[in-house]
Structures are given as C-alpha cells and as structure tokens.
Amino acid sequence: MRWRNALILAAIAAAPAGVAAAQSRAPQAMPTDANNPLVKALEACRKIPDAAQRVACYDAASAALVNATTSGQVRVVDRNEVRRARRSLFGFSLPRLPWFSGDDSQNDPDDRLDSTIKSAWLLKGAGRYRIVLADNAVWETTESKLNWIAPRPGQKITILKGVLGNYFLSVDGQVGLRGRRVG
Template sequence: MKALLPLAVLALAGTSLAAADAPPAARPYTALQACRAIADPAQRLACYDSAAAALDTATKNQDVVIVDRQEVKKARKGLFGFNLPRIGFLAGREGNVDDQADEQTLDDTVASARPLPYGKWRITLTTGGVWETVEVDSRFTDPRPGMAVNLTKGAMGNYFLKVAKGRAISARRIG
C-alpha cells in the first residue's frame, strides 16, 4: 500500500499539471477529464472525487458557469442585431448549421411600436430588442403589438425587418 501512495501523488500531480495548461475557468473541468487516464480504479476514484469537489467549488463561486444549449440560444436571440465580438459560447461552433441559421434570422413578436417622424417606426420586440426602421416604404405593414416580426441579416451589417407578411425594409438595433 505504501508503494501505491507515490503513484497516487504522481497521478494527481499529473492531473493538476494537465489542468494548468487550460485557461483558468476551464481548469476544474480539465482536471476532471484528466482523471479518465488513470488506470488504477482507487486512484481514478480519488482523482474524480478531488476534481468533482474542485468543479463544485468553482461553480458555487461562479468561476465556472454551466449553461445548457437552450440558454445559449436564448442569449443569442436576445443579442441579435448587436455587433459584438465572438465570445466563447455565444460564438457558436464551426460548421453547426443550427448556429449559422440562428445568426442570420430572428422570428419574434411586436411587444410595442410607435411611429417616428418621417414615416419611420420604433419597434420593441418581446425578447427586449428595440429596433428602428431606417427607410420609409408605403408598402411596409404598420406594426402593432402581437404581430409577427422577421429580422434578417443582410450584407455589410445591414438588417431587414418584415412585419407580418409585409415588405421587408432596412432597420437597425438601438437597444
């Protein structure tokens, strides 16, 4: 048994060395993953117990935040139209068709709308986004609460807003 103690210490030290290469927020998870490589069941269990406790502590201290796919989609939907840097989980995964589609369109509902001077509109969506139309078109459907809205990302940072089945016109997010 005394011969196994140095091996356990070396295994746990190797685990923390592997985790040290990871970014600070990812270290508890990386340490947990590293436990899989330990062959001895008793050492692997000790490693898992230690790493799980560290992950639990990091989660309670909010050094690590765990979110599910639905929360990420909701956050992306709420940020649609803002020009933000590509940040971690909000950036999506390369090649994921669902993520690419989410970044190009947004279907929502009008929460409130008010006319602005020169025939433009300010529209608040149920997700909280506030949009203003940039152009005027007599064929644009005047928005009312409860009406469906479709926003589509255009070229060069432009967005097109369509209310119900009306004509799409240029819009920009202001809040």
C-alpha cells in the same frame, strides 16, 4: 479606355489567386473548456491507473468544479441555452465569442428572425419607428415610407438579414423597411 481594360484584365488574373488564398485559410480554433484548470484536473484523473487513487482524484476534482459553479465562478451551459443566447443576439454585430465554440447552431440559418411586436411608436419628426419585440429586443427603422402601415402590438414581424449588415423589418407581410437593432 486602355486603362480600364488593363484593370479588368488584372482583376481577372488576380481573382483565382485570391480565391485560392481565401479557401486555404483554416478557421481559427476557438478556446475550449479543455483549457480550463477544473476540466484539466478531471482529465488528469482519467490517467490514474489505481482505482482508489482515481476515485479520490475524481472526488476532489468534482468537488472543486461544483464549488466553482455554486460560487458563480463557472457556469455550465447546455446547447439549448447557447442557441437561445445566440438567437437573442440577432441583429447585433459581435465578434466570435469563445463560449459559442463547439456549438453547431452557428451553422443554423442566421438570416431571419420571426417574432411578435410587443410595442411600437413613431419617432418624433423622423417618420421612423421604434419597435419592441416579444423577447424585448428593440429595433428601429432607419428609413420611412409613406405607404407603410404603422406597426401595432400583437402583429407578426419578420426581420431578414441583408447584405453589408443591413436588416429589413417586415410587419404583417408588408414590404420591409431597413432597420437596426438598438437594444
């Protein structure tokens, strides 16, 4: 009993220090396009005082950028494309990706996905289902319930992100089953 009380007191005493340490950590800066040599070349052109030299510099730098995009070495992506990509990865556990830096959609609520079922089938002997969504994302239930009505194409599905990496799949308003994204 004394040990338990001592542990509780130690945890309470250490909690403020842990919170302060976590709050003081600044998020790590992600690499930006400013480090790209093509972007650096354009930035260097801005510093040239002579108009004719500056235009010549911009012509050369922009031609290099256009050639890189045409050849596939560089891809210019707008915020809507980044948001679509981020949304298409819902359910996968991925590291912070540098090409998402500067994208404010990372602040959007990332805990819910609403979609439509494209196809669904019962996995043999498991009582679990594999469900393909309208965007071709593939999910599987990781538990089974006897009173859960089987999912069918065309039904609405809501996937909610839970704690500790769990996801809950709810078809047409039914109680959600735990699930995971598999493709």
